[in-house]
Structure formats: structure tokens, C-alpha cells
Amino acid sequence: MSVIYQRVALIGLGHIASSMFWGMKASGLADEVTGYARSAETRETAREIGLCDRVCDSAADAVEGADLVVLCVPVGAMGAVARDIAPHLKPGATISDVGSVKRAVIEAVEPHLPESVHFVPAHPLAGTEQSGPASGFAELFHNRWCLLTPARADATEVAKLRRFWKGLGSKVDEMDADRHDLVLAVTSHAPHLIAYTMVGVADDLQRVTENEVIQFSATGFRDFTRIAASDPTMWRDVFLSNKDATLEILGRFTEELFALQRAIRQGDGDHLHDYFTRTRAIRRGIIEAGQDTDAPNFGRGAHSTGRAE
Amino acid sequence: MSVIYQRVALIGLGHIASSMFWGMKASGLADEVTGYARSAETRETAREIGLCDRVCDSAADAVEGADLVVLCVPVGAMGAVARDIAPHLKPGATISDVGSVKRAVIEAVEPHLPESVHFVPAHPLAGTEQSGPASGFAELFHNRWCLLTPARADATEVAKLRRFWKGLGSKVDEMDADRHDLVLAVTSHAPHLIAYTMVGVADDLQRVTENEVIQFSATGFRDFTRIAASDPTMWRDVFLSNKDATLEILGRFTEELFALQRAIRQGDGDHLHDYFTRTRAIRRGIIEAGQDTDAPNFGRGAHSTGRAE
Numbered sequence A, B: 001m002s003v004i005y006q007r008v009a010l011i012g013l014g015h016i017a018s019s020m021f022w023g024m025k026a027s028g029l030a031d032e033v034t035g036y037a038r039s040a041e042t043r044e045t046a047r048e049i050g051l052c053d054r055v056c057d058s059a060a061d062a063v064e065g066a067d068l069v070v071l072c073v074p075v076g077a078m079g080a081v082a083r084d085i086a087p088h089l090k091p092g093a094t095i096s097d098v099g100s101v102k103r104a105v106i107e108a109v110e111p112h113l114p115e116s117v118h119f120v121p122a123h124p125l126a127g128t129e130q131s132g133p134a135s136g137f138a139e140l141f142h143n144r145w146c147l148l149t150p151a152r153a154d155a156t157e158v159a160k161l162r163r164f165w166k167g168l169g170s171k172v173d174e175m176d177a178d179r180h181d182l183v184l185a186v187t188s189h190a191p192h193l194i195a196y197t198m199v200g201v202a203d204d205l206q207r208v209t210e211n212e213v214i215q216f217s218a219t220g221f222r223d224f225t226r227i228a229a230s231d232p233t234m235w236r237d238v239f240l241s242n243k244d245a246t247l248e249i250l251g252r253f254t255e256e257l258f259a260l261q262r263a264i265r266q267g268d269g270d271h272l273h274d275y276f277t278r279t280r281a282i283r284r285g286i287i288e289a290g291q292d293t294d295a296p297n298f299g300r301g302a303h304s305t306g307r308a309e
Helices: A015-027 A040-051 A061-064 A075-088 A101-114 A155-167 A177-204 A210-215 A219-229 A232-241 A241-267 A269-288 B015-027 B038-050 B061-062 B075-088 B105-111 B155-168 B177-204 B210-215 B218-225 B232-241 B243-266 B269-288
Strands: A003-012 A030-036 A070-072 A094-095 A120-126 A145-148 A169-172 B005-011 B028-036 B067-071 B094-097 B123-124 B144-150 B173-174
Touching: A003 A015, A003 A061, A015 A155, A030 A061, A061 A075, A061 A232, A061 B232, A070 A075, A075 A101, A075 A232, A094 A101, A101 A177, A101 B177, A120 A155, A145 A155, A155 A169, A155 B232, A177 A241, A177 B177, A177 B210, A177 B218, A177 B269, A210 B177, A210 B269, A219 B123, A219 B177, A219 B218, A219 B269, A232 A241, A232 B269, A241 A269, A241 B177, A241 B243, A269 B177, A269 B210, A269 B218, A269 B232, B005 B015, B005 B061, B015 B028, B015 B155, B028 B061, B061 B075, B067 B075, B075 B105, B075 B232, B094 B105, B094 B155, B105 B177, B123 B155, B144 B155, B155 B173, B177 B218, B177 B232, B177 B243, B232 B243, B243 B269
Parallel strands: A003 A030, A003 A070, A070 A094, A145 A169, B005 B028, B005 B067, B067 B094, B144 B173
Antiparallel strands: A120 A145, B123 B144
16 A cells, blocks of 8 residues: 555544554555644653654644544544644645544534634544553454545545545445434444433432343343443544434434334333344344354354444 | 253254254254244255254144253244143253243243143343354354243252253353343333434335435444344334333434434433443443453454344
8 A cells, every 4th residue: 555645643642543544554645644632641652662653742732743633532622623723734635633523523623623724524433442552453354344425625625634544444435414413323323322221211210230230241231231331432522513403303213213112011012022023134234234144153253342332 | 062952852943942952962952852833835945954853743742751841932923832732741841931021921821731730931141143943053052041931830840941052052041930020121222213213214214215224234233234134023012012111212213312312412422421431331341241242343354243132
């Protein structure tokens, strides 16, 4: 793989940024990668484990001379970071991000950026339940989608960022920011809130000890806890910044749940059976689309967990 | 491993029964295993793939002379099967089952059984999203819990069934039937209904194409679809026969969900952050209890899916 951006700056050094770094090193996509994290402890860890060619003590230093700057901070922190780095950006640089919400990020970041840079928002649909600078690995993005929401960005620069993400192993597609936020509300944001809720209910339940919940957690609940172990700050920001779409989907969810609860209460087995038969088909579609596997040993060996946002 | 029951009869030849058969063969727990399934097609498949030493054309034939009879049919069919086999049971035999609900199974089965047999209900917390006679594999129960709800059963016979399940690789515990049903409502039944609901919502949503949902399904939703691909008949019966506990937990779930929705609407980030931090701890407990792993490559290789009852 040849170099796509000579110098890349990663702002925020968590799970996604550290995976990007190891991926860039593995595939030779950049000559030099600088990094910055707000926390001194994170910068220290990064230096210890060799994360980034150069860890800087300010975001301004990290972005200086960078051809690509990627904002890898929680969605709620993107605006402040953009404001801080804006005066130090190299003319002609591409600015991107990895936020799970796109409209709010665009609104927070774009006003701060000078005319001379290219803003191409991105969202890699990847991640595990891990977080922090030591949790990244080069293969995180392999065969995962990365969605770009470039709007008015220059086509040449968009194509370059596409090549970059393909170099990290991703499949890349483009989408309108609002559509992205709705699709992700359905496929990711609402499911996460629901998983968080169910795990919270189990924890609260005085009549069932936490020990029983943990010990006898069948896969239903175990999958939920995996989802609900994701980074709290990241997810708080996702819900607050994709509020409308998330609340809309949750409203639809509640309607459906009430209909199924009524069917249970009334003993309407046909309704339940029909519903469960229909949902099976979607699963088959996902397996056929190559987004998951139906190999029957989930949760067994060393190869069996983690989660994507 | 030595023989524990000379002859074992499996009534119903789906995912659990076929896994039990291959497990018994692998560990030499039984001399002969007979099997019966209501559907001629299933019996035909079983004969073709060598599932059971002898596939019988009636449940009566299958249980004749059996030292252990295991009912592996959906919970709603247990009563009728018990009634059919009762006159043919060998005195001193142990009757067990693998149903996900225990109180309803006991109420449906026990009245039909003669005094001369031992009834020891059981529930292996294992399974994948697969179903049918060809889907079983010997390792399904390895390191999974099997919960027995023996009530007044003879201690010697309970101990024997414990050894049998340990021989299949399970960890075994005993529990009161009502407590089992409540614990499972929290850890399995309610999470399944919620997953079914969310997948149904995604399917219904006119503004998002099914293709987008499938293609861009991040792990949150992908885990839900795996859960929601489970056998519709089995799950209809679970919900109808564990109605009270399931509805109670769903009621608590809805309360919590509304509180989180309100926090999102009002922009109460602290409430969300605190909640998400609390749920993270449960996940750590499950990993520490050895019920799952936090290896970071979930959904990647060949070793990454399936689901438990």
C-alpha cells in the first residue's frame, strides 16, 4: 500500500484512534502520525506503548503540517476541538472525524473551519466494548463499513479519504448526514439505549440477586450486557446529539412492545408466532449480506466478543 | 466416562435433542439412545444423518424400556406428550425435559405421570440461533449451566441426572421452579421479546429501507437480530407459559426506558452518563464469572455467532 497522506494527526487517542494508528502502520498509509489527547495520563500511556510516531502536548502542535486531521473525541467535544485547532490547520488539509452522529458534528465543527481546508465527516461502523488508548488493534476496521457524509466537499479529497479507509480494510459508502443519523438510530442508537435499559432493570431488581443474573445470564441478556458495557461518555453524547431520530425510533419501539405485551397477556399465540417468523427473515438477510456469521459456537472460544457502535 | 443410563429416549429431535445425542455418543453416557419426532420429515432426516441409535415411529415405542426419557419439545407440547407416553414408561425410569420455563411444564406434565417414575425437570441454558435435527453438536452444553428444578424428586435420581448433565459438559445447579422462571424472565425471556420488538420496528420502518438496515447494521442491532432469529414456536410457548414473570419484567423495563427517554428529551447528560456507568459493572461481572469473554474480535472469524436459549 502506498502513502495516501504524508502526515496524519489523530485528536483523541481512544479505541478508534489507536486502531487507526496501528492500521496505518500495518498498511503504510501515512509517513508520520501525530497524536494528542486531553488527558496527560492517556498521552503518557500512548508514549509508553508507542502509539503515534509523536505524541504532542497540545492539539495545535499535533495538527501543524498535517495533511489529514481526524477528530476522534466524543461527539459532544468535537466543536471545542475544532475551534482550538482551526488557526493551526495547514491550507489544503482534510479534516475528518469518527463520530457516530453526523448532523450534530457538522453543525458543531464546520463553523470553526477556515475556507482553505476540506471537511469530510466520516463514521466507521466498528468498535468493541473496549475503550482507551491501549485497546486498539489494526484489524478493527476490516470488512466494516465506513460511511462518509461529504456534502459539499471537493470530490478529489473525498476520493482520497475513501482510499484511506479502504486501506484500513473498510468498505466505504457515502450518505446524506440526516439519513445517516436516522439509519443509525435504527441499527445502533435505539438498540443501545434498549440494551442499557434492560441491563439496568436486571441490576435494580431486588427479588433477583445480581449474582443470579450474572451467573445464569443466557445469551439474550449476555448480548445486552456486551452492548451496555460501551463507553458512557461516547453514548451520552450520541443520544443527546441524535435526539430526534432516537426518540422517534424509541416511540415506534414502545408501540410495538405494547402490542406484543398485549398478545402475551391475551394469550394470542398466533400474533406472537407471526411476528417472530417475520423477524427471522431479517437475520437471514444480515448473514447473507456478510455482516455476521451463523457459525454455531458464539461465546465459546477466544474469538467471541467485543462490539461495534 | 461410564454409562449413566443404559437406555435414553429423546422425544422431539430438534437442536437441543440432537446436541444431547452427539454429546452422549462423544462421552459414552448411554448404551442406546432412541428418538421420536412428530414430523415424518424430521424422523427421516434423523435416520439419514445417524441421529439416534434407533428412530421410532411413535413416542410409545421410543420410551419403552428407557431409563431416562427427555422431553425436548416446545413447552406448549409437553403436556400432550407426557399423556401419550405415560402408559409406556418403565417403572423406576427418570423423566426430564429441557423446557425454558419450569412451573408451566411441571403443571402440564406431572399430573400424567405414574407414581412409579421420577420426574426431574431440567433446563440447559444453551442453544444457538439454529434449529432442527441437523443443527446439533456435541459441545453445545460445554461450560453452560443446566438448572434442575427437582422439587420432591428422589435425591439419588437427582444426583444421577446431575452426573448425566455434567457428563455432557454442563455446570449443574438446582433451583425452585418459580425462582427459575423469574430469573430467566430477567436474563432471557424479556431480553428476547425486546430484541424481537426492535427487529420488527426496523423491518416496519418505511423511511429506512430493509437493505440499509441490513447493510449498515452495527453490532447493537446485529446482536438483536441474532436473538430474534430463534425458533418462533419455542418462543411463543415460552412467553405464553411464563406470562406473569415476563410481563412484570417488561413493566419494569418500560418504566426505566421512559425515564431514559425523558433524560434524552431534556438533555440530562448526567443521568445518562450515570446510568451507563452502572450497567458497565454488570458486564464486568459476567466476564469475571466466565460466562463470556471480552476478546475484541467479535463477529469476525468463523468463531463468532449462535445463541443460547
